[in-house]
Amino acid sequence: MCGIVGYVGSQNALSVVLDGLRRLEYRGYDSAGVALLDGAGGLLTQRKAGPLGNLEKELGDAPHEGNTGIGHTRWATHGAPTDRNAHPHTDCHHRVAVIHNGIIENFVPLRAELEARGHELTSETDTEVVAHLLEELTRDGAALPDAMRTVCQRLDGAFTLLAVHADAPGVVVGARRNSPLVVGLGEGETFLASDVAAFIAHTRDAVELGQDQVVTVTRDGYTLTDFAGTEVAGRQFRIDWDLAAAEKGGHPYFMLKEIEEQPAAVEDTLRGHLAGGRIVLDEERVDEQVLRDVDKVFVVACGTAYHSGLIAKYAIEHWTRVPVEVEMASEFRYRDPVLDRATLVVAISQSGETADTLQAVRHAREQKATVLAICNTNGAQIPRESDAVLYTRCGPEIGVAATKTFMAQITASYLIGLGLAQARGTKYEDEVAAEFDKLARMPELIGQVLTTVEPVRELAREIAGSKAVLFLGRHLGYPVALEGALKLKELAYMHAEGFPAGELKHGPIALIEDGLPVVVVMPSPHGRPVLHGKVLSNIQEIRARGARTIVIAEEGDADVRPYANHLIEVPRTPTLLSPLVTTVPLQVLAAEIAQARGYDVDKPRNLAKSVTVE
Ligand code: AGP
Numbered sequence: 001m002c003g004i005v006g007y008v009g010s011q012n013a014l015s016v017v018l019d020g021l022r023r024l025e026y027r028g029y030d031s032a033g034v035a036l037l038d039g040a041g042g043l044l045t046q047r048k049a050g051p052l053g054n055l056e057k058e059l060g061d062a063p064h065e066g067n068t069g070i071g072h073t074r075w076a077t078h079g080a081p082t083d084r085n086a087h088p089h090t091d092c093h094h095r096v097a098v099i100h101n102g103i104i105e106n107f108v109p110l111r112a113e114l115e116a117r118g119h120e121l122t123s124e125t126d127t128e129v130v131a132h133l134l135e136e137l138t139r140d141g142a143a144l145p146d147a148m149r150t151v152c153q154r155l156d157g158a159f160t161l162l163a164v165h166a167d168a169p170g171v172v173v174g175a176r177r178n179s180p181l182v183v184g185l186g187e188g189e190t191f192l193a194s195d196v197a198a199f200i201a202h203t204r205d206a207v208e209l210g211q212d213q214v215v216t217v218t219r220d221g222y223t224l225t226d227f228a229g230t231e232v233a234g235r236q237f238r239i240d241w242d243l244a245a246a247e248k249g250g251h252p253y254f255m256l257k258e259i260e261e262q263p264a265a266v267e268d269t270l271r272g273h274l275a276g277g278r279i280v281l282d283e284e285r286v287d288e289q290v291l292r293d294v295d296k297v298f299v300v301a302c303g304t305a306y307h308s309g310l311i312a313k314y315a316i317e318h319w320t321r322v323p324v325e326v327e328m329a330s331e332f333r334y335r336d337p338v339l340d341r342a343t344l345v346v347a348i349s350q351s352g353e354t355a356d357t358l359q360a361v362r363h364a365r366e367q368k369a370t371v372l373a374i375c376n377t378n379g380a381q382i383p384r385e386s387d388a389v390l391y392t393r394c395g396p397e398i399g400v401a402a403t404k405t406f407m408a409q410i411t412a413s414y415l416i417g418l419g420l421a422q423a424r425g426t427k428y429e430d431e432v433a434a435e436f437d438k439l440a441r442m443p444e445l446i447g448q449v450l451t452t453v454e455p456v457r458e459l460a461r462e463i464a465g466s467k468a469v470l471f472l473g474r475h476l477g478y479p480v481a482l483e484g485a486l487k488l489k490e491l492a493y494m495h496a497e498g499f500p501a502g503e504l505k506h507g508p509i510a511l512i513e514d515g516l517p518v519v520v521v522m523p524s525p526h527g528r529p530v531l532h533g534k535v536l537s538n539i540q541e542i543r544a545r546g547a548r549t550i551v552i553a554e555e556g557d558a559d560v561r562p563y564a565n566h567l568i569e570v571p572r573t574p575t576l577l578s579p580l581v582t583t584v585p586l587q588v589l590a591a592e593i594a595q596a597r598g599y600d601v602d603k604p605r606n607l608a609k610s611v612t613v614e
Pocket of ligand 1 (some may be wrong): 302
């Protein structure tokens with residue numbers, strides 16, 4: 001949610017900042033802006049509603065000198081996405097410029113206070129108060145870092161802030177609480193960003209900021225303090241992926257590239273987790289005895305990650321016989337769930353920043369539950385605040401719609417299920433190893449599906465004009481149906497719903513009308529044959545009412561053939577692992593329908609990749 005970049009060095013700041021913003025645009029894209037210090041006491045700001053391209057046009061070809069700058073791409077919270085509400089925001093005298101990600105919850109009284117003292121605030125944002133508060137403190141003689149620390153102590157909510165001051169050339173000051181900020185360390189240049197993708201073209205050496213810290217960067221490096229001014233140490237790390245991972249690599253859009261990277265995402269997530277016949281959860285900081293004592297598992301997550309949690313439930317319950325509840329993180333803490341020391345909470349989040357999931361984690365830990373995170377972002381807030389973490393190893397996912405990280409989340413959940421089964425003895429060591437072997441074969445099967453999706457693209461063009469699409473599944477097909485529907489909603493802006501196929505007759509069947517496309521995720525005839533027969537009956541029910549059936553079924557499933565208007569075959573897969581193959585055609589279908597309707601597949605409207613507000 002909102003992308004933030006800062007730069008101090010010897011390069012042209014504007015070009016570094018714009019390049020960083022291009023790589024962060026997935027975080028928010030309803031407006032963008034920059035602030036540059038020209039080194040001679042001047043502050044230039046420019047901001048524009050709409051995508052980054054609008055700002056670039058506004059800046060034109062005129063050279064903008066200066067080696068210090070900050071930039072922002074916005075996902076609007078307070079105030080519509082207009083030029084006036086775009087960041088940066090400045091003070092009354094245009095000496096301080098501020099950009100912000102998050103929400104300042106107490107901005108209303110702060111704004112009233114500032115207005116009473118004669119400040120003129122020109123936007124509807126919560127952010128602008130910070131610029132005016134910094135103005136007062138710096139006018140009274142405080143250095144910008146000191147002023148930032150004082151201001152932060154007055155703010156409630158979540159924020160990453162960057163500020164520059166016309167009187168402090170060569171300095172960018174940042175602060176963070178509940179929202180990400182990393183420092184990039186180059187040779188004679190230093191970067192700040194919400195995500196390392198912004199500076200990966202320049203350096204792979206980075207420093208992670210802790211909670212409630214203020215960082216001051218110059219071209220020679222950085223200093224880090226808490227809000228009280230006490231110096232603290234940051235955690236330095238080396239980014240383990242390179243620029244190529246953040247580029248389209250010849251693909252028309254990132255999502256397609258990321259769909260194709262799914263076999264590797266699963267393989268990399270599995271790598272090293274079986275050693276000497278035993279499951280190894282390497283970042284596991286939880287004692288095996290704790291896992292043995294677990295009597296209930298909660299999975300908390302949002303959106304696609306929530307769907308991976310639904311899949312995890314089938315596997316974990318089957319392998320461990322421990323009951324698993326899956327809950328949308330945004331609801332979790334508000335209903336006072338029953339948690340204690342014997343509860344394991346699995347928090348799934350690719351970004352590790354999602355505010356709803358973070359708050360669920362905090363609530364679970366307050367209630368003394370053990371929290372294990374599944375995350376794709378090294379050092380993000382959710383893994384930091386959890387007892388343990390299992391990283392998915394997907395590299396950056398830039399398309400806003402989650403694809404490869406979904407596959408990796410499912411894979412990591414299976415690993416947790418097997419780890420639990422091993423610790424609790426509900427599976428013998430050879431059984432655990434046998435399940436792992438099945439998992440290890442999945443990248444090949446996913447690869448096979450990817451070679452057969454061409455007919456899905458044709459189908460997508462045929463149904464792109466439909467007003468709605470329904471998705472049905474049973475057992476593990478149900479979360480896959482939910483995910484297929486979510487992908488279509490977010491990318492193609494079509495009405496799409498996922499239902500358990502057996503639930504249809506209890507109401508949703510009223511939606512079926514002549515020609516309505518209905519996607520059915522067929523269970524394998526070999527897993528639970530009884531389910532196969534039941535879903536076949538559900539298909540008959542909808543065909544009898546005119547539905548156009550699009551069936552995803554296992555190769556060789558002859559029984560379903562007569563009832564499928566469009567048959568999409570996937571390789572035979574162990575039942576519990578089937579979502580890893582049945583999801584793929586649905587991702588392709590959604591992306592292709594979106595393209596056929598003329599939408600930006602990587603940047604769907606109203607969305608942002610990481611949602612750092614509740
Ligand atoms: C998925 O396509 C969505 N963009 C969204 O549902 C996402 O999965 C959700 O916001 C959770 O994000 P997280 O995994 O970063 O926590």
